[in-house]
Amino acid sequence: MSQSYEFKTEVRKLLHIITHSLYTNREIFLRELVSNASDALDKLRFAEAKGEEIAAAELEPSINIAIDKDAKTITITDTGIGMSKEDLVNHLGTIAHSGSERFLAELAESKDSASNIIGRFGVGFYSVFMISEDVTVTTRSYKPGSDGFTWKSDGLGSFEIIPAENAPERGTVITINVKDDAAEFLEKFRLERALKQHSSFIPFPIYLDGEHQNTTPALWREPKSSISKEQYKEFYNYLTFDDKDPIATVHSAVDAPVQFTSLAFIPTFGRDLSSIGRDDYGLDLYVRRVLIQRECKDLLPDYLSFIKGVVDTEDLPLNISRETLQENVLIRKINQTVTKQILSHLERMAKNDADVYKEFWNVHGKVFRLGYSDYANRDRFAKLLRFNSSTHETADELTSFEEYVERAKEGQKSVYYISATSREAAKLNPHLEIFTRKGLEVLFLYEPVDEFVMDNLGKFDEFELVAAETVNPDSLKDFEDVVKKEKAEELSEEETATLSDLLAHIKELLGDKVTEVRLSERLSGSPAVLSSPDGATSSMEKIMRMMNQ
Ligand code: ADP
Numbered sequence: 236m237s238q239s240y241e242f243k244t245e246v247r248k249l250l251h252i253i254t255h256s257l258y259t260n261r262e263i264f265l266r267e268l269v270s271n272a273s274d275a276l277d278k279l280r281f282a283e284a285k286g287e288e289i290a291a292a293e294l295e296p297s298i299n300i301a302i303d304k305d306a307k308t309i310t311i312t313d314t315g316i317g318m319s320k321e322d323l324v325n326h327l328g329t330i331a332h333s334g335s336e337r338f339l340a341e342l343a344e345s346k347d348s349a350s351n352i353i354g355r356f357g358v359g360f361y362s363v364f365m366i367s368e369d370v371t372v373t374t375r376s377y378k379p380g381s382d383g384f385t386w387k388s389d390g391l392g393s394f395e396i397i398p399a400e401n402a403p404e405r406g407t408v409i410t411i412n413v414k415d416d417a418a419e420f421l422e423k424f425r426l427e428r429a430l431k432q433h434s435s436f437i438p439f440p441i442y443l444d445g446e447h448q449n450t451t452p453a454l455w456r457e458p459k460s461s462i463s464k465e466q467y468k469e470f471y472n473y474l475t476f477d478d479k480d481p482i483a484t485v486h487s488a489v490d491a492p493v494q495f496t497s498l499a500f501i502p503t504f505g506r507d508l509s510s511i512g513r514d515d516y517g518l519d520l521y522v523r524r525v526l527i528q529r530e531c532k533d534l535l536p537d538y539l540s541f542i543k544g545v546v547d548t549e550d551l552p553l554n555i556s557r558e559t560l561q562e563n564v565l566i567r568k569i570n571q572t573v574t575k576q577i578l579s580h581l582e583r584m585a586k587n588d589a590d591v592y593k594e595f596w597n598v599h600g601k602v603f604r605l606g607y608s609d610y611a612n613r614d615r616f617a618k619l620l621r622f623n624s625s626t627h628e629t630a631d632e633l634t635s636f637e638e639y640v641e642r643a644k645e646g647q648k649s650v651y652y653i654s655a656t657s658r659e660a661a662k663l664n665p666h667l668e669i670f671t672r673k674g675l676e677v678l679f680l681y682e683p684v685d686e687f688v689m690d691n692l693g694k695f696d697e698f699e700l701v702a703a704e705t706v707n708p709d710s711l712k713d714f715e716d717v718v719k720k721e722k723a724e725e726l727s728e729e730e731t732a733t734l735s736d737l738l739a740h741i742k743e744l745l746g747d748k749v750t751e752v753r754l755s756e757r758l759s760g761s762p763a764v765l766s767s768p769d770g771a772t773s774s775m776e777k778i779m780r781m782m783n784q
């Protein structure tokens with residue numbers, strides 16, 4: 236007896252895009268189905284490790300792909316966890332996962348075509364409709380005694396679910412009726428190429444017409460000297476879906492205090508700040524080459540959440556549960572060691588390869604700045620920060636604290652900074668004038684978080700980090716003017732009287748909004764400036780006000 240279901244609205248929207256506007260990059264469907272099969276095998280291993288009873292326990296965990304040219308079908312079979320009837324309705328009828336959501340969001344914003352974006356995001360299972368007339372998914376859950384079901388759809392508006400006598404003992408069989416205009420995918424070499432490109436490092440054997448395809452060994456376990464740049468790139472491309480070279484590759488093996496191997500990449504694309512606080516980051520955790528958890532966030536501090544890669548250790552048990560990873564002492568030690576490895580790499584890069592460092596900073600600086608909260612590595616972190624400053628000619632030049640301090644004037648004990656939305660705004664800030672006149676360098680901070688960074692660090696070496704607007708001009712009188720200020724004329728008694736009337740009038744107009752209105756010695760070009768009596772900067776006050784709301 237068959238039952239019919241409507242796809243949810245957002246699935247229909249997605250399917251419409253998939254069937255109408257995607258003509259290139261269609262091989263992505265294979266990457267998505269193979270990765271689902273791999274996930275299903277992974278979940279099965281977990282159920283087994285937890286001691287659950289498994290149907291057909293003797294079946295090899297594997298992925299089999301078969302082409303039937305005459306029938307114009309591709310069949311993808313896995314011996315993974317399978318799906319119950321409810322799973323089919325819930326997982327293959329709605330958009331319950333982030334990949335598709337991000338794809339739709341990105342598509343709405345981006346000028347890129349859907350074909351380009353799908354490569355980077357993948358839209359999961361539904362991508363199969365790029366190449367298919369219709370699709371059947373026949374599956375049986377790993378729970379002993381489960382019934383089999385077939386899900387069937389042409390990817391238009393609805394799908395149906397039918398009880399299946401012919402379901403496999405355990406796992407899932409996906410049969411794709413290939414569209415005429417996608418006949419290229421009925422060629423074995425075409426699928427071989429797509430598997431090599433996207434699925435080489437899948438941790439379960441993939442067979443195509445009986446031949447083992449993904450024979451590449453776990454790259455991170457190989458000695459560094461035997462790995463080519465091209466192999467690193469392939470692995471990075473597999474992990475990130477990016478098709479470029481990573482900004483940096485950090486590959487290391489550690490024996491103490493924990494034994495582990497790590498292979499980490501700095502990607503060419505950044506994590507947007509709106510995703511901060513979300514858990515979808517981290518290194519993939521392997522125990523003795525077996526994948527334990529994808530994106531294990533406990534392996535990285537959040538300010539390094541842009542890093543992609545893997546950690547493989549001998550020191551954890553294979554059956555460690557995901558729930559206990561978080562409190563695990565070894566995991567915390569690996570996190571600390573990986574953090575130090577990355578910081579060391581960044582230090583070397585900053586020293587030897589300033590251009591690459593600058594690229595890193597521009598792509599990942601926003602997230603990296605959050606490292607001010609890493610007390611254990613605070614000094615190293617501070618040295619890796621970069622700022623635009625008043626000594627630069629353009630907005631894209633950068634300086635470090637160390638360089639600033641080297642340029643500092645004799646007797647200077649502070650690093651000065653101004654917060655602004657842009658370089659233009661910073662240069663127009665009246666508080667800058669006196670520093671320009673004295674030839675004192677001022678850092679320009681363009682990110683709201685920068686002030687928290689400054690506040691939290693407090694000092695660099697012996698230098699206090701100080702907001703320019705909180706500086707009392709008197710404290711700068713030991714620094715001679717390098718730019719001459721026009722000598723103010725002596726005021727006549729009458730003029731002084733008029734001015735104090737004016738000041739009193741302004742105070743009256745502004746009322747409680749200001750504490751005091753007085754004559755200033757600090758300005759040369761601007762008529763007036765707002766300054767803060769208690770040392771808080773105006774943008775900090777703005778942030779405080781927003782947080783109190
Ligand atoms: P994602 O993999 O990001 O969750 P997909 O659209 O690729 O999204 O798949 C949706 C869901 O369908 C999966 O999360 C999983 O629950 C289920 N699923 C898909 N393929 C399989 C499979 N081969 N075996 C078991 N479950 C599957």
Ligand code: MG
Pocket residue numbers: 267270271359360
């Ligand atoms: Mg998927």
